[in-house]
Ligand SMILES: *[C@@H]1O[C@H](CO)[C@@H](O)[C@H](O)[C@H]1NC(C)=O
């Protein structure tokens with residue numbers, strides 16, 4: 001499933017950042033820039049008397065006479081070519097200076113200690129110069145107003161002054177890219193608003209986890225490329241405003257702890273190039289807006305399996321787990337990470353075949369090398385055959401027998417037997433349940449009904465109460481009636497947002513008697529998600545009214561109408577001029593799509609979901625004629641199957657003869673087989689030619705014709721331009737699926753495999 005879950009992230013990070021996110025590494029800088037800009041915006045209210053000259057190519061030294069300008073509050077001389085030292089006379093600005101920005105010049109010498117005694121100074125930026133020597137301790141002596149200091153990109157040496165933590169207003173400091181060494185001072189977050197800490201690329205050492213007590217406001221934390229040791233401060237990930245956490249290229253050791261809560265804005269986690277051990281915690285999935293996860297090159301330290309929960313990180317852009325000791329298979333779910341632009345799991349101890357998802361395949365062999373037990377493309381190393389799942393013996397036999405009675409062609413030999421890859425869809429377990437216990441819904445007779453509405457969180461479905469009200473009105477309005485299905489009338493409800501949903505008003509509750517039972521049945525449908533299934537959005541319960549809410553399929557015609565509808569009135573004769581408007585090409589696609597949806601219900605859903613009401617009327621075709629199977633999982637809501645005349649011809653014989661016999665997935669296979677026959681022959685599952693004549697059951701009809709040896713005699717006459725062999729194969733598959741004995745019928749997985757092999761072998 002590809003979803004587009006960017007909405008949440010967009011709310012958190014500026015759109016610009018997302019758009020600019022081309023190369024992951026470059027954008028990390030963008031994140032930093034943003035955090036920095038936020039700060040600067042916070043340090044607002046530039047005072048009156050300013051001196052602002054930048055990018056003007058000023059050369060020479062800072063004039064000592066500047067200090068004689070009266071009441072100078074702000075000096076911004078960045079981006080020039082000033083050299084020399086900060087003149088001693090600048091001490092004269094002490095009384096008034098709020099802001100000093102000398103960034104991006106060629107100033108040198110030591111940082112004058114007197115800057116520390118400026119009582120008004122809030123912002124000091126002398127980054128990108130050539131200052132050397134130690135940071136004077138006095139710089140952080142009395143610093144009543146100091147908010148932000150950047151000394152980045154100089155040649156400073158020595159320690160980080162311990163006084164830093166006593167600047168009560170300090171909200172950020174950037175000491176990155178210097179030659180500082182020793183340990184960081186204790187209590188870095190003593191200033192309560194501390195939100196920006198960068199000491200990247202120095203030679204700092206010692207521990208850090210114990211120096212961050214009381215950090216609450218951190219947004220950016222970057223201590224990369226130093227020599228810190230001990231535990232990395234992963235506890236920071238729980239902070240509400242954290243966006244960026246970089247501890248890469250240090251000596252951090254120990255395990256990555258579980259991350260029970262993670263900041264909503266948190267997007268960048270780089271802990272690569274350390275000596276971390278233990279497993280990658282599954283709970284990293286709680287960092288819902290994560291874009292970068294780099295845990296690579298931890299010296300073969302990280303073990304365990306790659307958590308499949310990573311597939312929940314819909315904004316993940318960069319995933320690097322290389323050079324560790326990870327074991328197990330690469331979870332195929334990772335193929336769902338549609339934003340991924342960098343992926344690397346090379347040099348681990350992973351096993352099994354590489355998921356076939358094009359998304360993962362695109363990263364090429366270097367993303368996977370160095371895992372001796374990993375196999376399949378894009379590596380040269382082919383997977384051993386035993387991993388491949390083949391058609392089970394009973395089916396092969398069944399198909400063979402069917403083939404033998406029919407035209408004598410041996411299907412097996414023509415079949416391209418492929419491994420069936422189970423595509424396990426991942427479900428968001430989260431749902432939004434909106435219970436409006438006293439939602440008053442006024443029916444035409446103005447009776448007040450109270451009930452409970454449950455909406456599953458999906459597809460940006462509107463969930464406001466007003467929207468729901470609109471939905472209810474639609475139910476009551478006959479103009480919105482779009483059809484009558486096996487469980488009741490179907491209405492289209494349009495929301496203001498432009499979204500439409502289908503609302504089914506149940507006419508019967510089948511075998512269900514109590515609300516709990518109803519809710520339990522509905523709950524089983526939550527989270528089912530497949531491109532060829534109509535998405536189920538939720539339900540409404542009140543003692544007198546029960547509604548099912550599901551995806552509204554635009555165009556919403558069903559396969560039955562296409563195959564058996566009034567042909568004179570129908571769609572212009574396109575695609576090979578067939579009367580039904582549905583070419584063989586399309587019918588075949590519908591067959592494959594439907595079989596995949598059923599295979600998903602039968603094999604990928606735990607517990608298995610049975611449909612038990614498969615018929616061509618329940619296969620909806622959208623604008624592009626893509627199939628969407630509807631009305632699944634409603635077994636308990638259906639009237640007794642044997643009484644269901646609408647399903648006549650589709651019901652497996654074991655159910656018809658003894659309704660008490662257990663439902664099984666083979667009942668679905670039977671009904672699907674009937675649909676296949678319908679598609680090839682264009683005939684209804686049961687037809688009668690006028691009063692008094694006996695009803696013709698499609699399955700028997702096809703069998704007779706084939707036994708008589710005139711296969712093509714039963715093809716839909718309106719079909720043109722098809723490959724006859726394909727129709728024959730599908731017809732035979734239809735017959736095998738409709739075998740009298742359930743055990744003779746293939747499983748849905750095998751049906752998918754067979755249909756796919758028909759196409760690839762023709
Ligand atoms: C100082 O000027 C530079 C321009 O070179 C700018 O990027 C930086 O944000 C300024 N510093 C502060 C703290 O405003």
Ligand SMILES: *[C@@H]1O[C@H](CO)[C@@H](O)[C@H](O)[C@H]1NC(C)=O
Pocket residue numbers: 216217218240241
């Ligand atoms: C988080 O950021 C918001 C604004 O961006 C701010 O209002 C809030 O105080 C911050 N929270 C903390 C704990 O600093």
Ligand SMILES: *[C@@H]1O[C@H](CO)[C@@H](O)[C@H](O)[C@H]1NC(C)=O
Pocket residue numbers: 025028029200201223224225246247248249268269270292294
């Ligand atoms: C983390 O910092 C290192 C330098 O220490 C840098 O190379 C890397 O790009 C940073 N990671 C992210 C995600 O920004």
Ligand SMILES: *[C@@H]1O[C@H](CO)[C@@H](O)[C@H](O)[C@H]1NC(C)=O
Pocket residue numbers: 205227229251
């Ligand atoms: C980093 O620190 C470790 C001790 O934690 C020390 O053995 C190593 O020499 C240091 N490396 C550098 C480059 O300073």
Ligand SMILES: *[C@@H]1O[C@H](CO)[C@@H](O)[C@H](O)[C@H]1NC(C)=O
Pocket residue numbers: 325327349
């Ligand atoms: C890789 O895993 C296999 C078994 O899964 C084990 O025998 C082998 O020792 C592991 N190799 C390394 C380098 O961990």
Ligand SMILES: *[C@@H]1O[C@H](CO)[C@@H](O)[C@H](O)[C@H]1NC(C)=O
Pocket residue numbers: 322323343344345346347363364366367
């Ligand atoms: C993956 O990482 C390995 C080793 O770190 C490197 O050699 C390779 O080029 C990387 N491949 C990709 C696609 O990033």
Ligand SMILES: [Mg+2]
Pocket residue numbers: 484485486487617618630631
């Ligand atoms: Mg229906």
